[in-house]
Amino acid sequence: MSRLIGRIGRADLARHPLQTGLAMLGVAIAVAVVVAVDLANHSAREAMRVSLESVTGSATHQIVGGPAGVDERLYTRLRTEMGLRRAAPVIQGGVVRADGSGRALTLLGVDAFAEGPFQRPLGATNNLGDAFNDLMLRDDAVVVGQGEAERLGVTAGDPLDLLIDGARHTVTVVAVVDDPEDQARGLVLADIAAAQTLLDQHGRLDRIDLMVDEARAAALAEILGAGVRIVPAAASAQSVLQMSRAFQINLTALSLLAVVVGAFLVFNTLSFLGVRRRAVIGILRAMGVQRREIIGQMIGDALLIGLIGTLAGLALGYALAHGLVGLVLQTVNDVYFARAAGDLVLSPWSLAAGLLVGLGGSVLAAAAPARDAAATPPRAALSRADLEQRARRLAGRVGWIGGSALLLGALVIAVSDGLVAAFVGLFAVILGAAFMAPAIILGVGALLRPLMRGRPVGGLIVEGAVASLSRTGVAVAALSVAVAAVIGVAVMIASFRASVVDWLEGSLAADFYVSSPADLSDSRADRLAALDEVAFVSRSQWYDLATADGPVTIWALGLPEGRQPSVDIRRPERAAALAAYRGQTAVLISEPFAERRDLAPGDILRLPVGESRRALTVAGVYRDYASPTGAVLMRRDLYRDLYDDAGLAGIGVHARDGADREALIGRLESALAGVPGARVTDNAAVFEQSLRIFDRTFAITEVLRWLAGLVAFVGVISALMALQLDRLREFAVLRAVGLGRAGLAGLISGQSALLGLIAGLWAVPLGVTLAGLLVFVINRRAYGWTMGFELQAGPVVEGVALAVVAALLATVYPAWRATRLRIAAALKGE
Structure with missing residues (x-):
C-alpha cells in the first residue's frame, strides 16, 4: 500500500507541473542565496587570512618602532649579543605597477638567510637556483609567485616598472617560484637591502619578526631600549578580521532573511499540497490507509521537491557566488583591508548549510501540514468548509502568538548589547509580524464588506480573498516579510547615504x-x-x-x-x-x-x-x-x-x-613642481569619489535586498496561481450563471490585487520598523556609527508596487485558463 500511496503523491505532483516547478524554484532561490553569501564571506575571510599570513608567516611577535621604523642595528644586536636566532628583519611598502593599470602590490624585503623558520610563501629561497645570487647582489632584482606572474604577464628575466613614492623604478623579475595556493598574491619579494634602496629607507626597518614564547617576549621588552616595543604578531590580523566580522554578520543576516521568506514559501507550497489532496486523503483514510502512511507520503513529496530544489539551488548559489565574492572583496578592500584580493574558495560548510536549508526546511515545512492532513477525519477531509473554518479559528490564536513574538523581539533588543542578540530580536519582530498576517486579512475583509453592499463583483472580490485563508494567509505573510525587507533596507541605505552626505559637506572644509x-x-x-x-x-x-x-x-x-x-x-x-x-x-x-x-x-x-x-x-x-x-x-x-x-x-x-579656483589650481600645481606624484584634488572630486565608494560598498546589500524580493515574487506567484487554478470549478459556476469572460478576469485579478495590496500595506509599518532597527540598533552595534533617519516615499511606493505587481502577474495564467473553460466539462463531478 505504501508504494501505491507514494505513486499517488508523485502523480499529483506530475499533474500540476507549473505549481510543482515554482515550488522547486522557490526552494532553489532560497538555497542559492544562503550558499552564495556564505561562500562569498568564506572567500573574503580566506583572502584576508592568506594576505595577512603572506607577510607575517609564522611569526609570534614583532618589534616595531615609531613612524620612522626600527634602527637596523637593533637586529644585529638581537642576533649577536642576545643570541636570538629566530628573528627576521622586514621592509614592507606599497607600490603600484607603472603600466597604466594601477595594480597595487606589496614590496616585501626580507633577509633570505633568516627566513627559514617563518614560512612566508616567498621567503624560502632553496628553489631559486642560479637566481639566488642575483637576488642577493642586485638592487633591482625581485621574485614573484607563479599566480602573480601570470596576472602581471611576466616571466623570469622580464623587466617590471613600478611607481614607488611617485617615482618610476624598473626592476627585473629574476625568478618565478611555485605558489600552488596563490598565497603570494599581490607580493613582490626583494632582498632587504634592495628594498631599503627602492623604498628609500636606508638603515631603517619596518619591523623585526620574532618566534619566541611569551616569557622571552616579556624579557625582551625590558631590554630593547628606547623608541621600540614588542607586540603580538597576530594583533593586526585579528583586528582586521574582527573589524570585518560585523560586515559579514550583516550579510549573513540578509541572506537568512531570504531563508525566512523561502521557509514561508516552502511551508505555503507544502500546505497547499495537503489542502489540494484533502479529498484524496479523505478517500484513502476511508479505505483504511493509516495516518503514518499519509504523513510518509507528504514528507516524501516534500523531500522530492526539496531535493530537486536544493540541487538546483547549490548550482545556482555557486554561480551567484562568483559575482558576490567580487562585491564582498571590493567592499573589504575599500573599507577594511587594502590587499584582500582573492578568488572564490569552496567551503563544505557552505554546501552543508544549503543542504540543511533546502532539505531540512522542506521536511520541517511539510511536518505540520502532513500531521494535520493525517489527523483530519475522512468526512471532514472531504469538506472544504471545515478547512476554512479551522483556518479562521487559528488566525486569532496565531495573531496572538505573533503579537507576543513582536514584544519578545523588542524586549531582546532593549535588554541586550550584542550584535547577534540584536539580529535575534529583529527576526523575532519579523516573524511576529508575519504570524499576524491572517488576522490582518480577516480585519481588512471586515472593513471592506460594508463598502461592497450593492456591488456584487466587489463583494465577490472581498469574499474570495478572505474565504481561502488557509491558502492565502502564508502567501501574504511571506510577501509582506519580503516587501518589508525591500522597504527597510532601502530606507536604511537612503538614511545612511544622507548622513554621509551631511558628514562630507561638513568635513570637506578645504577647497x-x-x-x-x-x-x-x-x-x-x-x-x-x-x-x-x-x-x-x-x-x-x-x-x-x-x-x-x-x-x-x-x-x-x-x-x-x-x-x-x-x-x-x-x-x-x-x-x-x-x-x-x-x-x-x-x-x-x-x-x-x-x-x-x-x-x-x-x-x-x-x-x-x-x-x-x-x-x-x-x-x-x-x-x-x-x-x-x-x-x-x-x-x-x-x-x-x-x-x-x-x-x-x-x-x-x-x-x-x-578666488579664481581654476587659476588657483594652476598656481598650486606650479608650487608643487618637483614633488614626485603630487596631486591637487578639488573637494568636489573628493566628495564624488567618497559617494562612489559608498555606493560600491552597498552594492551587495542592494543585490541581497532584491534577491529576497525575488524569492517572495516567485513564491507569491506560485501560491496565488495555485489558489486560482484550484478554483476553476467555482469559476465555471460563475460563468454558468452569466458572468462574462471580462468580468471573470477582473474578479480573479481583483482578488489577487487585493491580497497583494494587503501584503504591501502591512509591509510598510514592518519595513519602517525594520529600517529603524537597522539604523539605530544594528549599525550602531556593528560599527559604532550614528546616523539620521531618512524616510522617503520612493522605497515605500516601490515596495507596495512590488507586492501588487507580483499578485497581478500570478493571475495572468489562471485568468487565461478560466476565460477559456468549457463550462460543462468543468462542472462535472459537482
Missing part, C-alpha cells in the same frame, strides 16, 4: 587637497600658504600605530592659531569639547573607535610611545564614516612631541572668498 606618495614637507605647505588667493592651509599626517590590541590610526592635524577642526562632534557639546581639545594632552576620537574601546569624553586613552605608554584625555567623540576601525585625532604639535615625526601626508588648501 583643495594636496597629496603625494612621497612625504610632503612643512616648507612646501608654507609655499602654498603664501599664495595670494590662499587664506590658510591645514596639515595632516596619518599613522597606523601598532599596539597589542591591533593598529590604532592616528590623525595628526595642524591648523593656524584660532582655527578649529571641522569635525562633527557628537559628545559633549562642541564648545566644551574644543575647549578641552586645546589642552596639553587631549585628543578627539571617532565614534567607531569610542565604541570598540568603550571610551567616553573625560576617559583616559593610553597609547604606546616608544617603550612606555602615554595617558591622553578624551576631549570628545566625533562622527566619522571614513572607516569602521575609528581614528584618534590629535593636534599635530602633540603628535610631533610624542612620535618625533615631521612628515605630512596631505595639505588642505582653503581659498580666499572670491
Whole structure:
C-alpha cells in the first residue's frame, strides 16, 4: 500500500507541473542565496587570512618602532649579543605597477638567510637556483609567485616598472617560484637591502619578526631600549578580521532573511499540497490507509521537491557566488583591508548549510501540514468548509502568538548589547509580524464588506480573498516579510547615504587637497600658504600605530592659531569639547573607535610611545564614516612631541572668498613642481569619489535586498496561481450563471490585487520598523556609527508596487485558463 500511496503523491505532483516547478524554484532561490553569501564571506575571510599570513608567516611577535621604523642595528644586536636566532628583519611598502593599470602590490624585503623558520610563501629561497645570487647582489632584482606572474604577464628575466613614492623604478623579475595556493598574491619579494634602496629607507626597518614564547617576549621588552616595543604578531590580523566580522554578520543576516521568506514559501507550497489532496486523503483514510502512511507520503513529496530544489539551488548559489565574492572583496578592500584580493574558495560548510536549508526546511515545512492532513477525519477531509473554518479559528490564536513574538523581539533588543542578540530580536519582530498576517486579512475583509453592499463583483472580490485563508494567509505573510525587507533596507541605505552626505559637506572644509606618495614637507605647505588667493592651509599626517590590541590610526592635524577642526562632534557639546581639545594632552576620537574601546569624553586613552605608554584625555567623540576601525585625532604639535615625526601626508588648501579656483589650481600645481606624484584634488572630486565608494560598498546589500524580493515574487506567484487554478470549478459556476469572460478576469485579478495590496500595506509599518532597527540598533552595534533617519516615499511606493505587481502577474495564467473553460466539462463531478 505504501508504494501505491507514494505513486499517488508523485502523480499529483506530475499533474500540476507549473505549481510543482515554482515550488522547486522557490526552494532553489532560497538555497542559492544562503550558499552564495556564505561562500562569498568564506572567500573574503580566506583572502584576508592568506594576505595577512603572506607577510607575517609564522611569526609570534614583532618589534616595531615609531613612524620612522626600527634602527637596523637593533637586529644585529638581537642576533649577536642576545643570541636570538629566530628573528627576521622586514621592509614592507606599497607600490603600484607603472603600466597604466594601477595594480597595487606589496614590496616585501626580507633577509633570505633568516627566513627559514617563518614560512612566508616567498621567503624560502632553496628553489631559486642560479637566481639566488642575483637576488642577493642586485638592487633591482625581485621574485614573484607563479599566480602573480601570470596576472602581471611576466616571466623570469622580464623587466617590471613600478611607481614607488611617485617615482618610476624598473626592476627585473629574476625568478618565478611555485605558489600552488596563490598565497603570494599581490607580493613582490626583494632582498632587504634592495628594498631599503627602492623604498628609500636606508638603515631603517619596518619591523623585526620574532618566534619566541611569551616569557622571552616579556624579557625582551625590558631590554630593547628606547623608541621600540614588542607586540603580538597576530594583533593586526585579528583586528582586521574582527573589524570585518560585523560586515559579514550583516550579510549573513540578509541572506537568512531570504531563508525566512523561502521557509514561508516552502511551508505555503507544502500546505497547499495537503489542502489540494484533502479529498484524496479523505478517500484513502476511508479505505483504511493509516495516518503514518499519509504523513510518509507528504514528507516524501516534500523531500522530492526539496531535493530537486536544493540541487538546483547549490548550482545556482555557486554561480551567484562568483559575482558576490567580487562585491564582498571590493567592499573589504575599500573599507577594511587594502590587499584582500582573492578568488572564490569552496567551503563544505557552505554546501552543508544549503543542504540543511533546502532539505531540512522542506521536511520541517511539510511536518505540520502532513500531521494535520493525517489527523483530519475522512468526512471532514472531504469538506472544504471545515478547512476554512479551522483556518479562521487559528488566525486569532496565531495573531496572538505573533503579537507576543513582536514584544519578545523588542524586549531582546532593549535588554541586550550584542550584535547577534540584536539580529535575534529583529527576526523575532519579523516573524511576529508575519504570524499576524491572517488576522490582518480577516480585519481588512471586515472593513471592506460594508463598502461592497450593492456591488456584487466587489463583494465577490472581498469574499474570495478572505474565504481561502488557509491558502492565502502564508502567501501574504511571506510577501509582506519580503516587501518589508525591500522597504527597510532601502530606507536604511537612503538614511545612511544622507548622513554621509551631511558628514562630507561638513568635513570637506578645504577647497583643495594636496597629496603625494612621497612625504610632503612643512616648507612646501608654507609655499602654498603664501599664495595670494590662499587664506590658510591645514596639515595632516596619518599613522597606523601598532599596539597589542591591533593598529590604532592616528590623525595628526595642524591648523593656524584660532582655527578649529571641522569635525562633527557628537559628545559633549562642541564648545566644551574644543575647549578641552586645546589642552596639553587631549585628543578627539571617532565614534567607531569610542565604541570598540568603550571610551567616553573625560576617559583616559593610553597609547604606546616608544617603550612606555602615554595617558591622553578624551576631549570628545566625533562622527566619522571614513572607516569602521575609528581614528584618534590629535593636534599635530602633540603628535610631533610624542612620535618625533615631521612628515605630512596631505595639505588642505582653503581659498580666499572670491578666488579664481581654476587659476588657483594652476598656481598650486606650479608650487608643487618637483614633488614626485603630487596631486591637487578639488573637494568636489573628493566628495564624488567618497559617494562612489559608498555606493560600491552597498552594492551587495542592494543585490541581497532584491534577491529576497525575488524569492517572495516567485513564491507569491506560485501560491496565488495555485489558489486560482484550484478554483476553476467555482469559476465555471460563475460563468454558468452569466458572468462574462471580462468580468471573470477582473474578479480573479481583483482578488489577487487585493491580497497583494494587503501584503504591501502591512509591509510598510514592518519595513519602517525594520529600517529603524537597522539604523539605530544594528549599525550602531556593528560599527559604532550614528546616523539620521531618512524616510522617503520612493522605497515605500516601490515596495507596495512590488507586492501588487507580483499578485497581478500570478493571475495572468489562471485568468487565461478560466476565460477559456468549457463550462460543462468543468462542472462535472459537482
